[in-house]
Amino acid sequence: MEIESASTKEILQWACSAFGKNIAATSSFQSQSVPLLHLISIVCPKLPVVFIDTGFHFPETLAFKNDLQARFGLNILVARPAIDKKELIRRYGAEPYYTRTDDCCRINKVDPLQQILENYAAWISGVRRDQTTTRRKLPVLDMQESGKLKINPMLHWTSQDVWDYIKRHRLPTHPLLPQGYLSIGCAPCTQPVHNSNDERAGRWMGNDKDECGIHLDLEKGRKSRRVKVS
Ligand code: SF4
Numbered sequence: 001m002e003i004e005s006a007s008t009k010e011i012l013q014w015a016c017s018a019f020g021k022n023i024a025a026t027s028s029f030q031s032q033s034v035p036l037l038h039l040i041s042i043v044c045p046k047l048p049v050v051f052i053d054t055g056f057h058f059p060e061t062l063a064f065k066n067d068l069q070a071r072f073g074l075n076i077l078v079a080r081p082a083i084d085k086k087e088l089i090r091r092y093g094a095e096p097y098y099t100r101t102d103d104c105c106r107i108n109k110v111d112p113l114q115q116i117l118e119n120y121a122a123w124i125s126g127v128r129r130d131q132t133t134t135r136r137k138l139p140v141l142d143m144q145e146s147g148k149l150k151i152n153p154m155l156h157w158t159s160q161d162v163w164d165y166i167k168r169h170r171l172p173t174h175p176l177l178p179q180g181y182l183s184i185g186c187a188p189c190t191q192p193v194h195n196s197n198d199e200r201a202g203r204w205m206g207n208d209k210d211e212c213g214i215h216l217d218l219e220k221g222r223k224s225r226r227v228k229v230s
Contacts, residue, residue: 001014003140003141004139004140006140008035008036008039008153008154008157009039009042009043011140011151011153012039012040012043012044012124012153013043013044015044015122015124015151015153016043016044016047019120019121019122022120022121022122023047023120023121023122023123023124023151024047024048024049024050024077024116024117024119024120024123024124025040025047025048025049025050025123025124025125025126026049026050026051026052026113026123026124026125026126027049027050027051027126028051028052028061028184028185029051029061029064029065029068029174030061030064030174030183030184030185031162031166031173031174031177031182031184032126032128032159032162032183032199033068033126034068034162034165034166034171034172034173035154035157035161035162035165035166035171036124036126036153036154037049037068037072037074038072038165038169038171040072040074040124041072041073041074045072045073045074045075046075047075047124048075048076048077048120049074049075049076049077050076050077050078050079050113050116050117050123051065051076051077051078051079052078052079052080052108052109052112052113053078053079053080054081054108054109054186055080055081055084055085055108056097056108056186056187056188056189057186057187058176058184058187058190060174060175060176061174061176061184063175064172064174064175067172068172071172077116079112079113079115079116080112081107081108081111081112082107082111082112082115083107088104088107088108091103092104092107095188097186097188097189098188101189101207108186114146117146117148120148121148121149122148122149122150122151123148123149123150123151124150124151124152124153125150125151125152125154125215126152126153126154127152127154127155127215128154128155128156128157128158128159128162129155129156130157130158130159131199131200132200134215135155135215138152138155139152139155140152140153140155159199176192179192180192180193180194181193182199182200182201183199183200183203185203189203190203191205
């Protein structure tokens with residue numbers, strides 16, 4: 001199989017068969033996450049799906065996660081930061097999500113994910129090439145500096161593909177979508193978007209940051225970028 005041109009379903013089938021219990025997926029449980037979670041529930045329903053609970057999510061995101069878990073029968077694992085909010089504030093100030101965003105994301109997102117991924121050889125992510133300029137360069141099989149294989153089965157999907165899939169399969173969307181929240185992360189760092197084609201325009205608005213860091217291995221330089229499938 002030529003993995004770069006394989007369908008999302010084929011990539012999931014290959015990944016779950018090749019790695020067995022040694023693979024997990026990650027999800028932020030927003031509207032764009034729904035097609036991949038739906039396909040996981042069909043192709044490999046026991047696959048662990050990691051949700052990073054930063055402690056700063058909208059309550060609606062936590063409710064949506066619970067709704068999708070019940071609806072799809074997902075096997076969700078929750079990753080949490082090693083320090084609590086009190087310690088975060090002691091170290092980085094009262095509003096670290098405005099003044100120390102990179103540190104806040106590292107403590108609350110990147111480190112907890114890395115820790116949970118210690119238990120796996122590979123992980124599946126729902127990133128798409130049309131989301132950011134950095135993501136445009138990603139391959140489907142992405143060997144990371146850590147030695148973990150990151151598998152990106154949604155790369156070729158467009159934003160329109162996502163909405164079409166949700167509509168075709170009558171799947172739910174995040175409860176805050178009608179208010180203009182096209183892409184949703186932590187509450188302090190997400191704004192509604194109106195009159196923009198960029199679904200991530202509301203993330204870290206007014207800041208040149210456009211990634212929390214969990215997908216930034218690309219910029220660190222890797223030993224190997226592409227992996228062959230036999
Ligand atoms: S998205 Fe914002 S609140 Fe969430 S971890 Fe990053 S800086 Fe902190």
